[in-house]
Structure formats: C-alpha cells, structure tokens
Amino acid sequence: MNKNKEQLLKKRYKAEQRFRLYGQSAIFMALLFLTFFIFKIFSTGHSAFQKTWLIVPVTFDAELMMLEQNPSNVDIQDADYYDIALKSMADLDLNANEDQENELKRMVSYFFEKEIKNELLNDPSLIGKTKEVYLTASDDLDQVFKGNYPRDLPEDQRRVSDYQLKIFDQLVANGKVESKFNISFFTNPDSREAELAGIASSFMGSIFSILVCLMIAFPVAVLAAIYLEEFAPKNRFTDFIEVNINNLAAVPSIVFGLLGLGVLLAIFQLPRSTPLVGGITLSLMTLPTIIIAARASLKAVPPSIREAALAMGASRMQTTMHHTVPLSMPGTLSGTIIGLAQALGETAPLILIGMVAFVNTIPGSPMDPAASLPVQIYIWAESAERGFVEKVSACIMVLLGFLITMNLFAQIIRHKFEKKWS
Amino acid sequence: MNLILFTFIVLLGFTSYYFGRKKAYTIQSTKKRLTALPQFYGYYLAIWCAIPAFIIFSLWAIFEPTIVKLLILSDYLNQGYLDDELNLIYEKTKALSRGQFTGEITPFIKASAEKYLSLRSIAQSSKVVIVLSAIIASVAYAYKKISSNSRTREPVEKFLNAVLFTASLAAILTTVGIVFSLIFQTIDFFKVIPLFDFVFGTHWYPAKAFVRDSSEALDPTMYSDTFGAVPIFAGTFFIAFIAMCVAIPIGLMSGIYLAEYASYKVRQYAKPLIEILAGIPTVVYGFFAALTVGPFLKELGTSMGLEVSAESALAAGGVMGIMIIPFISSLSDDVITSVPQSLRDGSYAMGATKSETIKRVIFPAALPGIVGSILLGVSRAIGETMIVVMASGLAANLTLNPLESTSTITAQIVVILIGDQAFGDPKTQAAFALGMSLFLVTLCLNIVALKVVKKYREKYE
Numbered sequence: 060m061n062k063n064k065e066q067l068l069k070k071r072y073k074a075e076q077r078f079r080l081y082g083q084s085a086i087f088m089a090l091l092f093l094t095f096f097i098f099k100i101f102s103t104g105h106s107a108f109q110k111t112w113l114i115v116p117v118t119f120d121a122e123l124m125m126l127e128q129n130p131s132n133v134d135i136q137d138a139d140y141y142d143i144a145l146k147s148m149a150d151l152d153l154n155a156n157e158d159q160e161n162e163l164k165r166m167v168s169y170f171f172e173k174e175i176k177n178e179l180l181n182d183p184s185l186i187g188k189t190k191e192v193y194l195t196a197s198d199d200l201d202q203v204f205k206g207n208y209p210r211d212l213p214e215d216q217r218r219v220s221d222y223q224l225k226i227f228d229q230l231v232a233n234g235k236v237e238s239k240f241n242i243s244f245f246t247n248p249d250s251r252e253a254e255l256a257g258i259a260s261s262f263m264g265s266i267f268s269i270l271v272c273l274m275i276a277f278p279v280a281v282l283a284a285i286y287l288e289e290f291a292p293k294n295r296f297t298d299f300i301e302v303n304i305n306n307l308a309a310v311p312s313i314v315f316g317l318l319g320l321g322v323l324l325a326i327f328q329l330p331r332s333t334p335l336v337g338g339i340t341l342s343l344m345t346l347p348t349i350i351i352a353a354r355a356s357l358k359a360v361p362p363s364i365r366e367a368a369l370a371m372g373a374s375r376m377q378t379t380m381h382h383t384v385p386l387s388m389p390g391t392l393s394g395t396i397i398g399l400a401q402a403l404g405e406t407a408p409l410i411l412i413g414m415v416a417f418v419n420t421i422p423g424s425p426m427d428p429a430a431s432l433p434v435q436i437y438i439w440a441e442s443a444e445r446g447f448v449e450k451v452s453a454c455i456m457v458l459l460g461f462l463i464t465m466n467l468f469a470q471i472i473r474h475k476f477e478k479k480w481s
Numbered sequence: 482m483n484l485i486l487f488t489f490i491v492l493l494g495f496t497s498y499y500f501g502r503k504k505a506y507t508i509q510s511t512k513k514r515l516t517a518l519p520q521f522y523g524y525y526l527a528i529w530c531a532i533p534a535f536i537i538f539s540l541w542a543i544f545e546p547t548i549v550k551l552l553i554l555s556d557y558l559n560q561g562y563l564d565d566e567l568n569l570i571y572e573k574t575k576a577l578s579r580g581q582f583t584g585e586i587t588p589f590i591k592a593s594a595e596k597y598l599s600l601r602s603i604a605q606s607s608k609v610v611i612v613l614s615a616i617i618a619s620v621a622y623a624y625k626k627i628s629s630n631s632r633t634r635e636p637v638e639k640f641l642n643a644v645l646f647t648a649s650l651a652a653i654l655t656t657v658g659i660v661f662s663l664i665f666q667t668i669d670f671f672k673v674i675p676l677f678d679f680v681f682g683t684h685w686y687p688a689k690a691f692v693r694d695s696s697e698a699l700d701p702t703m704y705s706d707t708f709g710a711v712p713i714f715a716g717t718f719f720i721a722f723i724a725m726c727v728a729i730p731i732g733l734m735s736g737i738y739l740a741e742y743a744s745y746k747v748r749q750y751a752k753p754l755i756e757i758l759a760g761i762p763t764v765v766y767g768f769f770a771a772l773t774v775g776p777f778l779k780e781l782g783t784s785m786g787l788e789v790s791a792e793s794a795l796a797a798g799g800v801m802g803i804m805i806i807p808f809i810s811s812l813s814d815d816v817i818t819s820v821p822q823s824l825r826d827g828s829y830a831m832g833a834t835k836s837e838t839i840k841r842v843i844f845p846a847a848l849p850g851i852v853g854s855i856l857l858g859v860s861r862a863i864g865e866t867m868i869v870v871m872a873s874g875l876a877a878n879l880t881l882n883p884l885e886s887t888s889t890i891t892a893q894i895v896v897i898l899i900g901d902q903a904f905g906d907p908k909t910q911a912a913f914a915l916g917m918s919l920f921l922v923t924l925c926l927n928i929v930a931l932k933v934v935k936k937y938r939e940k941y942e
Contacts (some may be wrong), residue, residue, distance in 0.1 A: 075836045078835075079836070082738025085733075094763075100765070253928075279858070287644055290642060303655075307656060310864070311860075313894055313895070313925055314659055314919060317659075317663060317688055325662075343655045404763070407763075435868075437764050437871070458762060458765070
C-alpha cells in the first residue's frame with residue numbers, strides 16, 4: 060500500500076518535470092526560430108554592403124572620344140565614351156577575338172561608360188593619358204568574388220563563361236579587383252541590374268508614406284481617443300464605435316488595400332502608385348492601434364488630477380486639454396511609434412494600390428510614383444538573378460534596423476517620460 | 482494658388498485670435514468683468530474665421546468640377562452624342578487645357594479647352610472673392626459679439642467637442658468605407674457569376690477570364706467553370722490549420738511557462754524576445770519561407786523519396802505558424818496571469834503539483850480567454866498575405882497534401898490585382914468578392930474572439 064503510494068508520487072513528479080520541460084522547450088523553440096532567422100538574414104545579407112570593382116586602365120584618347128583641341132566642359136559632357144570604354148575592356152586580353160571582346164564588356168555593369176565619363180569630368184587634364192579607373196563589376200562576377208557563385212557548375216548552366224572567369228582570376232591575381240563599401244546601395248534607385256540596384260527610391264517612398272500616415276492618423280486618433288475616453292456618454296452609439304475600433308484593429312491588412320483601391324483610386328481618382336495613397340491607406344490601418352494606445356494612456360491618468368483641476372474652476376475641456384492630455388502624451392506617442400513601425404513593415408495593401416511599379420527615379424514628393432522598403436523586398440525576392448538575393452537580405456537588414464530603432468525609441472519615451480502614479 | 486489662399490486664411494485666423502484677445506484686454510481695462518479668459522475671445526474669433534472658409538472650400542471642391550463639366554458639355558447637347566462620348570469629349574478638353582493632349586485637335590475641342598480655362602479662372606477668382614468676403618462678414622459678426630461681452634467659452638468648447646466627436650467617427654467611416662468599396666464590385670460580380678457557382682464550384686481559373694475579347698458582350702456561360710472558390714477556401718483553411726498546428730502548442734506552452742514557471746529574470750528577457758517575432762514584417766517571413774524553408778523541405782523530401790513541391794503548403798503554413806506564436810503566447814500569458822491566486826492556493830492546499838494545478842484548475846478557468854486568443858490567431862492566419870504569396874503556389878489546387886502547393890484567398894486577391902486593373906471586369910470583381918468573404922470570415926472570428934475575451938476579463942476583474 061505504502062509502496063504503491065510512493066510509486067504514484069514518483070509518477071506525478073515525473074509528469075511535473077515533463078510538463079516543465081515542454082514549456083522550456085516551447086520557449087527554446089521560439090527563440091531558436093528567432094536566432095536562426097536573424098542569423099540567416101545576416102549571413103546572406105552582409106555581403107551586399109560590399110561592392111566589387113574592377114580596376115581597368117583607361118586611355119583617354121581624344122580622337123576616339125571625338126574631342127577637339129582644348130575642349131570645354133560642355134564638350135567633355137557631350138563626348139563619345141563608348142569607344143574608349145569598349146577599348147579599355149577589350150585591352151584586358153590583347154588576343155581576344157570579337158566574341159571574347161563582347162564577353163569582356165559584359166564583365167562590368169552597363170554603367171561603365173558613365174563611370175569613365177565621371178572620371179574625366181573630375182579631372183579634364185587626363186585627356187591623352189592613361190589612368191586606372193574603378194568600374195563596377197557585373198553582378199555575377201560580384202557574386203563570384205564574394206564566393207557565393209557555384210563555379211563548379213557546367214559552363215552552359217552559368218551566366219559567367221569560363222573565359223570571363225579566366226580573365227577575372229588573372230585580374231584577381233594582379234590585385235586589380237577590389238571590394239569597397241557599397242555606397243550606391245544607399246544612393247541608387249531600383250534597377251534591373253543587381254549590381255546597380257539600390258534602395259534610395261523605396262526608402263524615400265517609405266519615408267513619404269509614413270509621414271502622410273503620421274499626419275493623418277495621429278491627430279485623428281488622438282482626438283477620437285480624447286472624445287471616447289473623456290467626453291463620450293455611455294450609450295449604444297459609443298459602444299458601437301468601440302466595437303468598430305476593436306474590429307478594425309484585427310481586420311486583415313489586405314482588406315485595407317482593397318479599400319484604397321476601391322475608394323481612393325477608383326472614386327476619388329487619386330494618383331496611382333504614390334506614397335500619398337499608400338500613406339492614407341496605412342493611416343486607416345494604424346488609426347485603431349493609436350486610438351487604443353491613446354485611450355489606455357488617458358485611462359492611466361489618475362482621476363485625482365482631473366478632480367483637482369475641476370475643483371480649481373477649470374471647465375471639463377480645460378481640464379482635459381491642459382492636464383489630462385499632456386500627461387497622457389508619452390504613452391500616446393510610444394503607441395503611435397509602434398503603430399507607425401507596423402505600417403512601415405506593411406506590404407500587401409501597398410501592392411494593391413500599385414506601389415509595386417518599377418521605379419527607377421528617386422521620388423521627390425508624395426505625389427510621385429514610388430515603392431516602399433517592404434515592397435522592394437518583395438520585388439527583388441521575385442526576381443531570378445542571384446545578385447538580388449543578398450540585396451533582399453540587405454534591404455531586410457535596413458528595414459529591421461529601422462523597426463528596432465523605432466521600437467527602442469518608443470520604449471525610451473515610455474520609460475523616460477511616463478509618470479508613475481502610485 | 483490654393484496653397485497661397487490657404488496660408489493667407491491661416492494667417493487671418495492667427496490675426497483674428499490676436500485681435501480677439503486684445504479686445505478682451507480692452508474690455509477688462511474698462512473695469513468690466515470678462516465672461517471668460519481672454520484667450521477664449523481670441524479662439525472665438527479664429528473659429529468664426531475658419532468655419533466659413535472650410536465650408537466654402539469643401540463646397541467648391543465638390544461642386545466646381547460638376548458645374549464646369551455641365552457648362553462645357555452644354556455646347557454639345559442636343560447633337561446626338563451618347564453619354565460616353567460626352568465624357569470622352571470632356572476628358573479630351575481637360576487634357577488639352579493641361580497641354581497633355583496627344584492626338585488630333587479638332588476646332589470644337591480647342592474651343593472647349595479655351596472655354597474650360599476661362600471657366601476655371603473665373604471659378605478660381607470668384608472663390609477667392611467669396612471666401613474672403615465670407616470671412617470678413619463672419620469675423621465682423623463675431624467681433625461685434627465679443628464687443629458686447631457675450632459668452633465665448635461655451636461656444637468655443639461646444640465647437641471643440643464637435644471636432645472631437647467627428648474624429649471619433651473616423652473608425653465608423655473606415656468600416657463603412659471597407660464595406661462600401663467591397664459591396665458594389667461584389668454585387669456586380671454575382672450578377673455575372675451565380676452565387677452558387679462561386680461557393681460550390683471546384684475550379685478556380687481566373688486567368689481564363691482574362692483571355693476574353695473585350696469587344697464581345699459578356700457571356701456568363703463562359704465563366705461557368707472559372708470562378709469556383711472551393712479550392713481557394715479549402716487552401717486558406719488548410720494553410721491556417723498547418724499554421725495553428727505549429728503555433729498553438731509552442732505558443733500555448735510558452736505562455737503557460739512564462740506565466741507560471743519562469744523566474745522574473747527569464748520572463749523579463751524571454752517575453753520581449755518572443756514578441757520580436759510578431760514585429761518582423763510579413764514580407765520578411767515570406768522571403769524566409771520561399772528561400773530557406775521551401776527548398777529545405779524539398780531536399781528533405783527528395784532524400785526520403787517524397788515528391789515535395791518547392792512551394793508547398795507546409796512551408797508557408799509552418800512559417801506562418803512561427804509568426805503567430807507570439808500572438809498566442811502573450812495573450813494566453815495575460816489570460817493565465819489574471820486567473821486569481823486563490824484558485825492556485827486552493828489547489829496547492831489539496832496537495833496538487835504545479836502541473837496538475839495548471840492542467841486541472843488554471844487551464845479550465847482560463848479556457849475562454851485561451852480560445853479567444855486562438856481565434857484571433859486563426860483570424861490572423863486567414864488574413865495573412867505576403868507569406869502565402871511568396872512561399873505557397875499561386876495555382877489553386879484542391880488538395881489535402883501539405884507537400885503540394887495550394888493557394889489562398891489573400892494570395893488570389895494579390896495575383897488578380899497586381900499590375901493594372903480594369904474595373905468592371907469579372908476578374909477584378911472576383912478579387913473584391915474574395916475580399917468580401919475574407920472580411921466577413923475574419924469579422925465573425927474577431928467579434929466572437931473579442932466577446933469571449935471580454936466576458937472572461939469581466940469575470941475575474
């Protein structure tokens with residue numbers, strides 16, 4: 060009898076330990092996903108911040124450039140650079156036949172003409188001389204240099220030919236290939252060529268959308284929260300508003316995209332693909348989040364503050380505007396930032412209102428067509444070229460960087476400025 | 482032009498505030514008692530400056546285009562033009578007046594364009610005149626009111642209250658906007674495709690509708706086997722089911738562990754770390770699923786001799802499950818911590834171990850709240866878009882094999898609406914019909930979930 064009891068107890072303790080282990084492993088799994096995830100993004104993305112350059116000697120032959128004696132700046136602008144650019148690439152292998160010369164040309168980006176031109180514009184005295192110029196390597200060679208390219212594939216399955224690899228290896232051996240920090244990733248707009256594509260256009264698109272979103276959602280949400288928390292009578296109608304707000308917070312984001320498409324574009328005829336429409340759509344989406352946060356922080360202001368103000372003869376409006384609302388601001392602001400961070404990461408509604416269009420100019424106002432960072436991730440993730448994979452990861456790193464900064468900022472505001480009432 | 486006018490009106494508002502306050506001080510200096518603080522006199526005047534400007538601006542924005550259009554088209558009336566042709570003429574006129582018209586310019590259009598420009602300039606200048614005179618009149622009226630020292634605080638506060646109330650209507654307006662944008666297209670869609678075919682049809686092939694020659698009239702029989710949404714609905718719930726298979730055990734167990742077992746320190750770090758998973762944009766999960774998980778599963782499957790599609794429901798659903806873990810874990814954590822301590826104490830006093838207490842006492846007590854959190858998670862899974870678009874297939878297969886590719890409501894909406902849309906096309910309308918069903922399903926889930934959670938909270942608070 061006693062033994063039986065002890066066995067039972069042992070069993071129960073075992074079950075206890077097992078249950079505890081389940082819990083621990085659940086947490087462990089969740090954290091493991093997170094670590095793996097971040098590791099994966101960083102390990103594929105970090106190389107995109109480096110860019111491979113080929114150092115190629117270029118002879119600025121005035122005759123080939125069709126330049127007269129003592130050319131002016133305008134002449135240099137208008138000169139023909141294609142021939143010297145082509146020649147300097149062809150000169151990498153003096154024995155190359157015509158096909159091979161073509162392959163040599165494809166070792167650099169199609170931007171190479173412009174890079175040579177910029178070199179001469181910076182220093183017009185180079186005419187007639189030879190100088191080593193940094194040219195952007197093609198995205199495939201860029202990947203080869205970073206070690207991401209499967210060189211052992213059969214030649215017909217690669218976009219890089221054996222000949223290009225041979226010349227490239229020679230250049231590497233001579234120290235004529237260099238890897239530098241990739242500034243153009245931050246300053247270039249989107250491009251079809253992976254080696255030239257940058258996030259400037261989508262970044263500006265994101266900034267404009269978020270600004271529009273902030274300008275609409277913040278005032279409306281704060282005013283609505285003040286009304287609902289401080290002035291609204293308790294009746295059916297305010298209950299209905301409340302149910303509405305809670306529901307909107309859980310409506311799938313793509314439905315807001317349909318709203319933007321069906322109302323903003325089709326009925327109000329606002330311009331397609333612009334951060335203006337994107338921002339308005341996102342603001343409708345963030346509205347409930349901010350209202351809920353603002354209401355919570357208004358509720359957290361103790362009634363004694365209101366009572367003191369009312370006792371001093373302030374009207375209800377004065378009490379609210381001079382005391383309650385300023386005291387609730389830290390909570391409201393941090394809620395707003397978290398709402399904006401959500402909006403910044405949103406993709407689906409922006410796709411529906413046409414912000415997926417290929418934009419190769421940097422937008423200057425919310426009325427210009429643009430993409431946004433998450434949409435840029437989607438666009439690049441859908442393209443087949445190998446060079447875009449690391450770009451996607453790098454773009455994700457930039458986006459995550461922003462989201463983390465925004466969330467930290469929200470935390471800091473909350474902890475630094477929020478009054479603790481006890 | 483409008484911007485200058487707007488700035489000018491704002492400046493006028495500030496000046497009237499200043500004059501109102503100044504008037505209050507002069508009244509005060511005559512030893513009369515003020516009825517409110519001086520700044521209320523200023524606000525009162527400024528509001529009287531803003532209201533007429535706002536009303537006239539909005540009326541103008543609504544009616545100006547219609548009136549101008551009527552005036553332009555009055556030249557073409559009674560000449561046997563159809564409505565569509567009249568609209569086209571008007572569009573041409575507008576384009577020409579903006580200098581963006583490419584095409585043959587007929588003298589008629591040219592004359593209309595000139596008329597359009599002159600009408601616009603008349604409208605613009607009359608707007609300026611009307612706005613300014615209305616402002617002057619209303620400010621003069623308000624100034625007289627202040628001078629006689631009548632009440633100013635009450636009207637100002639009433640006005641502010643009205644503004645606050647209007648802002649709170651935004652949520653309702655958004656809901657109305659959603660329903661409004663969905664319902665018309667959906668009704669048009671069901672005029673062509675019978676509701677029965679949509680709900681019970683088993684072939685979803687919207688690309689077929691696209692091949693239609695637009696010059697032909699709509700032939701409903703053509704679409705008989707095109708818009709059957711069963712595979713889409715099945716795929717949606719299937720992927721959501723896979724996601725919940727991942728999210729419920731992990732989310733629930735971590736919620737329980739964090740609430741009942743974890744030390745303060747573990748909780749302090751683990752909770753925000755898990756919540757990071759909820760803050761990662763879904764497009765990032767989509768990329769992860771498409772680039773890492775999908776190919777990994779395919780390789781794993783091939784090594785075991787299984788046929789696995791690179792875009793499988795399993796990859797999309799699994800990654801979606803990871804995304805939903807934090808929703809379930811933090812909500813159930815909250816729910817479990819709000820179970821009163823007395824229940825635990827009672828159970829411990831009877832000699833139950835911790836896990837027995839959790840399983841037999843706390844879990845049943847917290848069940849409504851946990852169910853609510855799971856329902857919210859399901860609603861999230863159904864509405865999730867980017868993961869499915871990127872990692873699951875876009876062709877609608879009716880299958881229950883998690884290794885094959887399936888499609889969902891959200892993915893189909895994106896597939897149909899990406900790029901240019903033609904409103905009035907059954908294909909575009911189909912996307913709105915899908916959106917409507919998505920909205921209704923998630924709405925029901927949300928309402929039930931929120932009700933359950935609210936009831937539960939009230940029980941213990």
